[in-house]
Amino acid sequence: MSNGLIHAPTGPKRTPGAGVVQGIDPQAHTEHQIKYTVSVRALCEFTAKEGDLDLRFTPTPSAQEGIAGHGVVMLRRPANYQREVSLAGEYKHLLIRGRADGFDPVQNQVEEIKTFRGDLGAMPDNHRQLHWAQVKIYGWLLCQKLDLSEIRLALIYFDIVSKKETWLSETHDVGSLKQYFESRCECFLNWAEQELAHRTMRNEALNSLRFPHPSFRQGQRPLAEAVYKTASAGRCLIAQAPTGIGKTIGTLFPLLKACPRQELDKIFYLTAKTSGRKLALDALTLIKNKEPALALRVLELVARDKACEHPDKACHGDSCPLASGFYDRLPAARTAALAIGSINGGDGAVLNKDALRAVASEHQVCPYYLGQDLVRWCDVVVGDYNHYFDLSALLYGLASANQWRVTVLVDEAHNLLERGRKMYSAELDQAAFKAMRRSAPMALKKILDRVNRRWNELHKDQEHAYRVYSALPDKFLTELQQAITAITDYLTNNPTGINRELQRFYFDALHFCRVSELFDEHSLFDITKVTRNPEKSSVNSVVKKNRSCAVLCLRNIIPGPLLAPRFAAAQSTALFSATLTPWRFYGNTLGLPENAAWIDVESPFKAEQLSVRIVSDISTRYQHRERSVSPIADLIAGQYKTMPGNYLAFFSSFDYLQMVALLFRARYPEIPVWEQTRGMEEAEKADFLARFTPAGHGIGFAVLGGSFAEGVDLPGKRLTGAFIATLGLAQINPVNEQIKQRMDAAFKAGHDYTYLFPGIQKVVQAAGRVIRTHLDQGVIYLIDDRFTRPDVLRLLPAWWKVEQYKTREAR
Numbered sequence: 001m002s003n004g005l006i007h008a009p010t011g012p013k014r015t016p017g018a019g020v021v022q023g024i025d026p027q028a029h030t031e032h033q034i035k036y037t038v039s040v041r042a043l044c045e046f047t048a049k050e051g052d053l054d055l056r057f058t059p060t061p062s063a064q065e066g067i068a069g070h071g072v073v074m075l076r077r078p079a080n081y082q083r084e085v086s087l088a089g090e091y092k093h094l095l096i097r098g099r100a101d102g103f104d105p106v107q108n109q110v111e112e113i114k115t116f117r118g119d120l121g122a123m124p125d126n127h128r129q130l131h132w133a134q135v136k137i138y139g140w141l142l143c144q145k146l147d148l149s150e151i152r153l154a155l156i157y158f159d160i161v162s163k164k165e166t167w168l169s170e171t172h173d174v175g176s177l178k179q180y181f182e183s184r185c186e187c188f189l190n191w192a193e194q195e196l197a198h199r200t201m202r203n204e205a206l207n208s209l210r211f212p213h214p215s216f217r218q219g220q221r222p223l224a225e226a227v228y229k230t231a232s233a234g235r236c237l238i239a240q241a242p243t244g245i246g247k248t249i250g251t252l253f254p255l256l257k258a259c260p261r262q263e264l265d266k267i268f269y270l271t272a273k274t275s276g277r278k279l280a281l282d283a284l285t286l287i288k289n290k291e292p293a294l295a296l297r298v299l300e301l302v303a304r305d306k307a308c309e310h311p312d313k314a315c316h317g318d319s320c321p322l323a324s325g326f327y328d329r330l331p332a333a334r335t336a337a338l339a340i341g342s343i344n345g346g347d348g349a350v351l352n353k354d355a356l357r358a359v360a361s362e363h364q365v366c367p368y369y370l371g372q373d374l375v376r377w378c379d380v381v382v383g384d385y386n387h388y389f390d391l392s393a394l395l396y397g398l399a400s401a402n403q404w405r406v407t408v409l410v411d412e413a414h415n416l417l418e419r420g421r422k423m424y425s426a427e428l429d430q431a432a433f434k435a436m437r438r439s440a441p442m443a444l445k446k447i448l449d450r451v452n453r454r455w456n457e458l459h460k461d462q463e464h465a466y467r468v469y470s471a472l473p474d475k476f477l478t479e480l481q482q483a484i485t486a487i488t489d490y491l492t493n494n495p496t497g498i499n500r501e502l503q504r505f506y507f508d509a510l511h512f513c514r515v516s517e518l519f520d521e522h523s524l525f526d527i528t529k530v531t532r533n534p535e536k537s538s539v540n541s542v543v544k545k546n547r548s549c550a551v552l553c554l555r556n557i558i559p560g561p562l563l564a565p566r567f568a569a570a571q572s573t574a575l576f577s578a579t580l581t582p583w584r585f586y587g588n589t590l591g592l593p594e595n596a597a598w599i600d601v602e603s604p605f606k607a608e609q610l611s612v613r614i615v616s617d618i619s620t621r622y623q624h625r626e627r628s629v630s631p632i633a634d635l636i637a638g639q640y641k642t643m644p645g646n647y648l649a650f651f652s653s654f655d656y657l658q659m660v661a662l663l664f665r666a667r668y669p670e671i672p673v674w675e676q677t678r679g680m681e682e683a684e685k686a687d688f689l690a691r692f693t694p695a696g697h698g699i700g701f702a703v704l705g706g707s708f709a710e711g712v713d714l715p716g717k718r719l720t721g722a723f724i725a726t727l728g729l730a731q732i733n734p735v736n737e738q739i740k741q742r743m744d745a746a747f748k749a750g751h752d753y754t755y756l757f758p759g760i761q762k763v764v765q766a767a768g769r770v771i772r773t774h775l776d777q778g779v780i781y782l783i784d785d786r787f788t789r790p791d792v793l794r795l796l797p798a799w800w801k802v803e804q805y806k807t808r809e810a811r
Helices: 040-048 063-075 125-146 174-207 220-233 247-262 274-290 326-340 353-363 367-377 394-402 413-423 430-438 442-459 474-493 500-516 560-569 583-590 622-642 654-667 682-690 734-747 750-767
Strands: 023-029 034-039 082-091 094-104 109-116 150-159 165-173 236-240 266-271 298-300 380-384 406-411 426-429 466-469 523-531 548-556 572-577 597-600 610-615 646-651 673-675 698-703 721-725 778-783 802-805
Touching: 034 040, 034 174, 040 094, 040 125, 040 174, 040 394, 063 109, 063 150, 082 125, 082 174, 094 125, 094 174, 109 125, 125 150, 125 174, 150 174, 165 174, 174 247, 220 236, 220 247, 220 572, 220 597, 236 583, 247 266, 247 274, 247 406, 247 572, 266 274, 274 298, 274 380, 274 406, 298 353, 298 367, 326 353, 326 367, 353 367, 367 394, 394 560, 406 413, 406 560, 413 548, 413 560, 413 572, 413 583, 413 750, 426 430, 426 500, 430 442, 430 500, 430 548, 442 474, 442 523, 442 548, 466 734, 474 500, 500 548, 523 734, 560 583, 583 750, 622 646, 622 654, 622 721, 622 778, 646 654, 654 673, 654 698, 721 750, 734 750, 750 778
Parallel strands: 034 094, 109 150, 236 572, 236 597, 266 380, 266 406, 298 380, 406 572, 610 778, 610 802, 646 698, 646 721, 673 698, 721 778
Antiparallel strands: 023 034, 082 094, 094 109, 150 165, 426 548, 466 523, 523 548
């Protein structure tokens, strides 16, 4: 594990996908022309969608429900039925590809199967038109392939709840289908020509792309080379690289260079926090401004609640003005948005949240759904982890459906474990359910009462507040599914009378049912009983049956098996962070492939820049906490008086923070102090950080693992040092002990995987706020005797020179 060297098992290069959809087809060269490849679905969505944006007939079934529904339909078909029929056809310089769900040669019938829940009659007309457009294209391609004079087209709507099929069918002759096919293609030709030209100009510019700075920083070149090599080999890379070397540019630049040679359609840059998105967008803007000829389209994806212009309105034309006629105005908005990133129109601009909002406002369309459409036409997409890794992830779904060749960058990848667990976990709170039930419509009272009875049955014999169950609550899930169906019907029939509590429960219940489909040995099903006076109970206490509600949780412990298909679907993936030690911990828990490469980039910083002192005569264990408050306060004050400046002091909890801060204020009133508080708003967080000025002085008290422990850049004299009064170990409680058991069973390292590795990662991240450039100087105090243990010391950065320190009281 030498610094700066890539380690990976040897193996064959990953085989490219079936084709480049919505891009240049490398296999379709002719003497005069390059074919533009587009999927049947993408062609139809571009040319056949019109009218309102209408989400009343939603949510659609999950991917797992859809696959299961297709499977049920297929089992009902005769033995000679052909499934997943691959089809392709050409028109001028278009190559159209797709897979028809099925073909019955006896009936001469091509079928398009759509799964749904709720009232099929409520489906908007423009949804049905899109489905007919798809099956007509498949019909023409089959007629062409099998030399048929006519064919029967069938739309099969499968209700995932009742398991019933609804058939709609029409018979068309080959002439009418050919005419329809060519009309759709003609509508798309001008756009295809534009996209071919864009792709050609983009690749030519990327081939000659130069690094945007005069030279690489120390450590930046090895990182960039590793990213390029693993992208070329189609592998996954785990890169530990210290803060301050420019990881954002160091990963984006080599992938942009790799795009033409690797025939990549898109780069997905994924972050855990908004600050990470901004750094990526700034880096891409810099690259574009340095290369005037670079036609690179860059898009920022934001969460729906942050993009919505009318949060008080529902997503359909009868309620929201931006949904009314959305697809009629979308083409003009799409064209205007993409012009922002063009050579002449953008001057290096990117489609960030503000730019997208301005375009959407000008064309009176929803900015959120405009952004979703633009994913198809942009080269680099900057978004959150959940846009690719979540259950219903937009980027993963589009990449899979369109067979894009994508590469994925995962910024601050140490966060992906906890975020992955949350994505594949689900919770239902009975107290919130009961509050919703009191105001629910009368039409839903009976089904909600049945859900509540099943809920009570689950925990009626549970003596203690917390318990893990070995099996899923099948009867409860059945009742919950029936409630979902009833609520779907109600919301469809009453689209204007939105009950926010009912809607919230509806989406929570949907998510719970979807997560239940993924339940296996990597998950827990647990029930926590909560009394009406929670301050008088604990998680181990005995509770009174008639005074409690229950929180049901499907808790993912190891997200690796669910994340692994996402890594496999990408041409390459690079996960990078300053804290990915030990790399095997992340490889195991995140489901990284066995042939993943690993690089530990040598730090550009010198030990002389940072004084790291372990305070070994103070214990921050819970039982010693009160005794530690006084010496910690004196330690902070002593360092401040020796070297005045700005400091961060990190603690394991808000309670601990407040204990030390209260004493510190009383004992040292002359030293400025500011504190992190629970649930701080963005403006309050900005005010907290604004106190760290080059000329400022004082102590900022914060919680380890919180907003100010990572992703915060305070170079130079803005931050002099940090005090870390905790090992960052998770609290010992029944939940974490269950996690420990699962980790021990899976990896034989329960304590390390549950407590030690995640804890020290938080410590190193917080300490990383101090030294940000090669000119910085600073000091770190690691306050706890356990920092002297060999297993802890091995997890600290190699470039640190650690020394023992005794407090004044001990000396």
